[in-house]
Amino acid sequence: MNILEMRGISKSFPGVQALTNVDLTIRKGEVHGLVGANGAGKSTLMKILSGVIQADSGEIHFKGQRIRLHSPLDAQRAGISIIHQELSLVPTLSVGENIFLGRLHGKSYSLRWKDVYKQSRELLKRVGSHVDPRTLVRDLSVAQMQLVEVAKALSFNADLIIMDEPSAVLSGADLAHLFNTIKSLTQQGITIIYISHRLDEIFQICNRLTIMRDGRVVDSKDVKDVDRDFIIRGIVGRDLKDEYPPRKPKTVGEEILSVQSLTIRGKVHDVSFHVRRGEILGLAGLVGSGRTEIARCIFGADRYDGGEIRFKGRPAQFTNPRKAITSGVALVPEDRKSQGLITKFPVRLNLTMAALRKISRNGFLRPRVEREAADSLVKTLSIKTPSVEQIALNLSGGNQQKVVVGKCLFSDAEVIVLDEPTRGVDVGAKREIYDVIHELAGQGKSVILISSDWDELIALSDRLVVLHEGRVKGELNGSEATPDRILELALAHERGE
Amino acid sequence: MSTLELNKEAPQRRYRNLLSDLGPLLGLCVLTVVASIISPSFLTKQNITNVLNQVAVLGLGALGMTLVVISGYFDLSVAGMLSLANVGVVILQTRFGTLLAIVIMLLIGVLVGLVNGTILRVVRGDFGASIMITFGVGTILSSVALMSTNGFSIHAQEDALFSWFGYGRVLGISAPVVLLFVGAVVLHIVLRHTVFGRAIYLTGANFEAARLSGIPVYTIRMITFMISGFMVAVGALIESSQTVSASPVVGVGYELNVLAAVAIGGTSLMGGEGNIIRTIIGVLLMGVLDNIIILMGLTTSVQMMAEGVVIVAAIFLDRLKSARQLLGRP
Numbered sequence: 001m002n003i004l005e006m007r008g009i010s011k012s013f014p015g016v017q018a019l020t021n022v023d024l025t026i027r028k029g030e031v032h033g034l035v036g037a038n039g040a041g042k043s044t045l046m047k048i049l050s051g052v053i054q055a056d057s058g059e060i061h062f063k064g065q066r067i068r069l070h071s072p073l074d075a076q077r078a079g080i081s082i083i084h085q086e087l088s089l090v091p092t093l094s095v096g097e098n099i100f101l102g103r104l105h106g107k108s109y110s111l112r113w114k115d116v117y118k119q120s121r122e123l124l125k126r127v128g129s130h131v132d133p134r135t136l137v138r139d140l141s142v143a144q145m146q147l148v149e150v151a152k153a154l155s156f157n158a159d160l161i162i163m164d165e166p167s168a169v170l171s172g173a174d175l176a177h178l179f180n181t182i183k184s185l186t187q188q189g190i191t192i193i194y195i196s197h198r199l200d201e202i203f204q205i206c207n208r209l210t211i212m213r214d215g216r217v218v219d220s221k222d223v224k225d226v227d228r229d230f231i232i233r234g235i236v237g238r239d240l241k242d243e244y245p246p247r248k249p250k251t252v253g254e255e256i257l258s259v260q261s262l263t264i265r266g267k268v269h270d271v272s273f274h275v276r277r278g279e280i281l282g283l284a285g286l287v288g289s290g291r292t293e294i295a296r297c298i299f300g301a302d303r304y305d306g307g308e309i310r311f312k313g314r315p316a317q318f319t320n321p322r323k324a325i326t327s328g329v330a331l332v333p334e335d336r337k338s339q340g341l342i343t344k345f346p347v348r349l350n351l352t353m354a355a356l357r358k359i360s361r362n363g364f365l366r367p368r369v370e371r372e373a374a375d376s377l378v379k380t381l382s383i384k385t386p387s388v389e390q391i392a393l394n395l396s397g398g399n400q401q402k403v404v405v406g407k408c409l410f411s412d413a414e415v416i417v418l419d420e421p422t423r424g425v426d427v428g429a430k431r432e433i434y435d436v437i438h439e440l441a442g443q444g445k446s447v448i449l450i451s452s453d454w455d456e457l458i459a460l461s462d463r464l465v466v467l468h469e470g471r472v473k474g475e476l477n478g479s480e481a482t483p484d485r486i487l488e489l490a491l492a493h494e495r496g497e
Numbered sequence: 498m499s500t501l502e503l504n505k506e507a508p509q510r511r512y513r514n515l516l517s518d519l520g521p522l523l524g525l526c527v528l529t530v531v532a533s534i535i536s537p538s539f540l541t542k543q544n545i546t547n548v549l550n551q552v553a554v555l556g557l558g559a560l561g562m563t564l565v566v567i568s569g570y571f572d573l574s575v576a577g578m579l580s581l582a583n584v585g586v587v588i589l590q591t592r593f594g595t596l597l598a599i600v601i602m603l604l605i606g607v608l609v610g611l612v613n614g615t616i617l618r619v620v621r622g623d624f625g626a627s628i629m630i631t632f633g634v635g636t637i638l639s640s641v642a643l644m645s646t647n648g649f650s651i652h653a654q655e656d657a658l659f660s661w662f663g664y665g666r667v668l669g670i671s672a673p674v675v676l677l678f679v680g681a682v683v684l685h686i687v688l689r690h691t692v693f694g695r696a697i698y699l700t701g702a703n704f705e706a707a708r709l710s711g712i713p714v715y716t717i718r719m720i721t722f723m724i725s726g727f728m729v730a731v732g733a734l735i736e737s738s739q740t741v742s743a744s745p746v747v748g749v750g751y752e753l754n755v756l757a758a759v760a761i762g763g764t765s766l767m768g769g770e771g772n773i774i775r776t777i778i779g780v781l782l783m784g785v786l787d788n789i790i791i792l793m794g795l796t797t798s799v800q801m802m803a804e805g806v807v808i809v810a811a812i813f814l815d816r817l818k819s820a821r822q823l824l825g826r827p
């Protein structure tokens with residue numbers, strides 16, 4: 001039985017035809033994968049289905065009835081809830097308050113804190129999260145926030161839950177929790193639309209899938225009838241020979257940066273590692289392993305309590321990011337919306353903001369130089385945008401991520417720290433970013449890579465440092481690493497060391 | 498949404514933004530037409546010069562404040578700064594002569610900005626902190642001004658240099674207007690064409706993203722405070738020269754008028770957007786409004802009411818615009 005039929009949906013934005021005559025049919029109780037390149041229109045279609053924006057034309061039939069959605073509230077009432085691609089929690093409120101935002105009071109308009117926190121705790125347990133509902137959201141990691149978003153979506157008791165790239169920042173156990181949650185939801189008769197750029201996941205949990213490209217539906221199929229190459233062809237529009245660039249034998253140079261006994265109270269304990277010129281070093285670990293914290297310390301964004309970071313043989317006095325950047329260290333931060341981009345500014349300004357000296361002379365901006373630089377970055381990373389003057393907010397999620405990567409490239413650093421650089425990026429574009437990373441290493445630059453996609457991490461890294469709960473658990477050679485080896489190391493008992 | 502020059506995107510959108518950006522200018526035109534109908538003397542050269550001379554002090558403060566606001570802070574110390582520089586130059590004049598007094602006062606303006614900026618850097622102050630800290634600093638400055646004259650107004654010694662600020666002429670244009678014009682042009686160029694100007698926008702639009710991009714965010718904000726202090730000190734010179742005296746309470750309410758002029762022009766008080774042209778329009782709007790009321794022979798209380806209405810209306814319309822944009826409706 002079909003729970004949802006979207007027919008002939010079209011939507012255009014100034015300068016962009018985002019959706020053209022899209023049909024989508026979803027059966028009750030299934031997990032329906034929605035895949036497609038960056039900017040294919042997946043999020044736009046789902047925003048229409050959740051009442052966030054309105055289609056220019058087309059019909060939506062839900063549970064056998066035609067529905068009209070003028071606002072997110074209409075969609076909630078109809079039984080549709082959505083987890084948006086970009087996190088939408090209020091950082092200064094507690095987890096529980098966020099889950100029940102707007103529904104905090106009972107009939108008497110008095111707050112029922114006990115109920116709020118009790119119910120929040122139950123919801124969080126269902127998604128496998130152990131955070132205390134009284135914690136402030138700003139103290140959570142991005143992965144923990146993602147699980148809170150899922151809990152929040154559950155709280156509406158919806159019949160259809162849309163998940164727009166919920167797994168982009170999850171790995172290992174967190175991902176397993178998410179999948180278990182999804183399975184138990186479908187057992188309760190709830191239908192899921194699941195958007196992801198990680199194709200393995202589609203095979204793991206989806207029953208059917210729909211492939212989109214350039215605002216149109218290419219195909220809808222049962223997952224058991226398709227293989228990986230078929231999906232990739234559908235997404236990219238051509239064959240992609242290899243998802244990862246081949247491993248080339250290479251010579252790495254001398255050590256350029258080292259972290260010695262780095263300690264951040266409560267988060268990172270006595271962590272040491274180093275990276276050489278021309279080397280790609282992967283930091284592997286589950287959420288809470290301290291990877292992001294370490295990256296931010298290297299970059300001078302946060303303070304640390306003990307230990308030392310050495311750069312080119314001398315103590316690095318990176319007390320703020322500016323010093324790191326001028327010395328030649330760059331960072332692609334974890335959360336693009338709050339840390340990487342100025343979403344209301346044009347793509348051009350975002351791309352050049354970390355290297356203003358390159359687009360200026362004697363303190364004066366050089367508009368033509370800036371424009372050319374921005375245009376060429378857009379081309380290198382094939383960022384899909386009508387022009388470099390488009391405001392970043394209007395780009396699709398994956399294209400926004402490419403802007404952040406482009407900005408980091410433009411700063412010409414020698415050590416590049418990439419925290420989830422391919423988050424939300426499609427298979428075709430991922431390959432382009434991988435090639436860029438290889439090229440950087442080929443030029444003798446060093447890359448420190450953090451990724452919750454372990455296949456990616458393994459395929460790219462020359463060497464992997466495995467972290468668990470803020471401690472180094474071991475090191476693996478890129479060619480000998482497997483996800484199982486990483487997990488084994490990460491969870492190895494203390495006594496083994 | 499964002500500033501005119503930052504926002505050259507898809508044509509339809511630009512057109513729509515242009516319309517809403519033109520709101521304050523439209524308001525200024527309407528007010529001018531109304532004024533010339535109400536009072537035939539409004540459009541005389543004499544009266545227009547009057548209006549411009551009268552908005553110079555407000556305008557100079559608003560120019561500096563524009564930079565501070567775009568960077569994401571407020572500077573409420575301008576009130577105390579105006580009073581202090583106003584009496585300060587007259588007091589110092591007797592001891593050091595006019596030239597040195599002026600130089601010292603301008604330096605103190607810059608120094609006050611430095612103090613504001615340094616405190617806020619040390620406490621890692623956010624927008625709210627900037628309100629309280631600069632208010633506090635401003636209050637201290639006001640009290641110093643009051644103490645130094647025992648609360649009384651004092652007379653200035655007139656000499657050529659001193660009188661120039663209020664009554665001098667350059668190419669037939671009065672000195673206050675020239676100072677305002679030069680200030681506007683310089684700061685306009687700074688904002689639009691320099692790395693520093695770009696950094697101001699970036700800092701105000703997303704502090705964390707700017708910081709992680711290597712922008713020296715607190716230094717940028719500190720420099721905007723220093724510019725603000727300097728501009729107010731220049732304004733204070735004009736004020737004391739025009740009145741040939743100095744009052745320690747001349748700055749009372751100045752900070753809010755300055756902020757109002759900035760906001761009426763359409764610069765967002767949330768930071769990250771705005772420009773000098775808007776501020777000049779806002780300043781002129783307030784000047785013309787005051788002038789109409791004076792020409793009509795109405796009282797100061799009516800003047801206050803009219804200003805209040807304009808401020809509320811301007812912010813109301815502006816917020817309405819952004820609320821619509823938030824909801825994605827045209």
Ligand SMILES: Nc1ncnc2c1ncn2[C@@H]1O[C@H](COP(=O)(O)OP(=O)(O)OP(=O)(O)O)[C@@H](O)[C@H]1O
Nearest residue numbers: 013018038039040041042043044394395396397398
């Ligand atoms: N508010 C908007 N204004 C202008 N263009 C927009 C807007 N929202 C989306 N677009 C454009 O519509 C197209 C589809 O975007 P959408 O976000 O739906 O892509 P997506 O399939 O979700 O991509 P991703 O995998 O990167 O998240 C893109 O080209 C995007 O730039």
Ligand SMILES: [Mg+2]
Nearest residue numbers: 043085396397
């Ligand atoms: Mg999307």
